Amino acid sequence: NAGVMQNPRHLVRRRGQEARLRCSPMKGHSHVYWYRQLPEEGLKFMVYLQKENIIDESGMPKERFSAEFPKEGPSILRIQQVVRGDSAAYFCASSPLGRMGGAAAKNIQYFGAGTRLSVL
């Protein structure tokens, strides 16, 4: 069972370009979370999605950022018109459907290796 897969691992963009970050959750997991780690800072929650639904986007910047988790395919975090301040490591995590006593009941999230975005 492969872990959470994120790609690309490294992404370089010029100011004003678009960045698309992909996350394939672990097999059987239908909950996806995105976190951002700015240089020398801790991880900050961005958004929580289930298949075809955004559940909590309280950590998403109001402009330029969007996320989706379609019925088929990976979750996508999209950043439009990137600026230098968007340079960070973006981590995705997934967890399974809720069931009593299982990993979901404990809210165990499994993390990917991250995408490191550099904006020139």
Added chain:
Amino acid sequence: KQEVTQIPAALSVPEGENLVLNCSFTDSAIYNLQWFRQDPGKGLTSLLLIQSSQREQTSGRLNASLDKSSGRSTLYIAASQPGDSATYLCAVTKLGAQKLVFGQGTRLTINP
């Protein structure tokens, strides 16, 4: 708003020593608390998870304790090894929410 603080920000100790990392949180209404390890340029590895009803969890040389009423957790590492060098992150989940709220981490260096 939940805030998580980790002290110290960095720690350097000789190999073989026992050590304690500290984590504090402002809102005691948590669902659980997790300790993670992060290696440079890598993702996060979950080390221990403590449910709000539990007092401690142990895994090998690691022991994590939780005092919910005082808003504190400690991660105890016994007989430290150079391979333990990493950043250790503490994170809490609030009751009724799914997101993790992280501390800024403690960067640990074990010197051979």
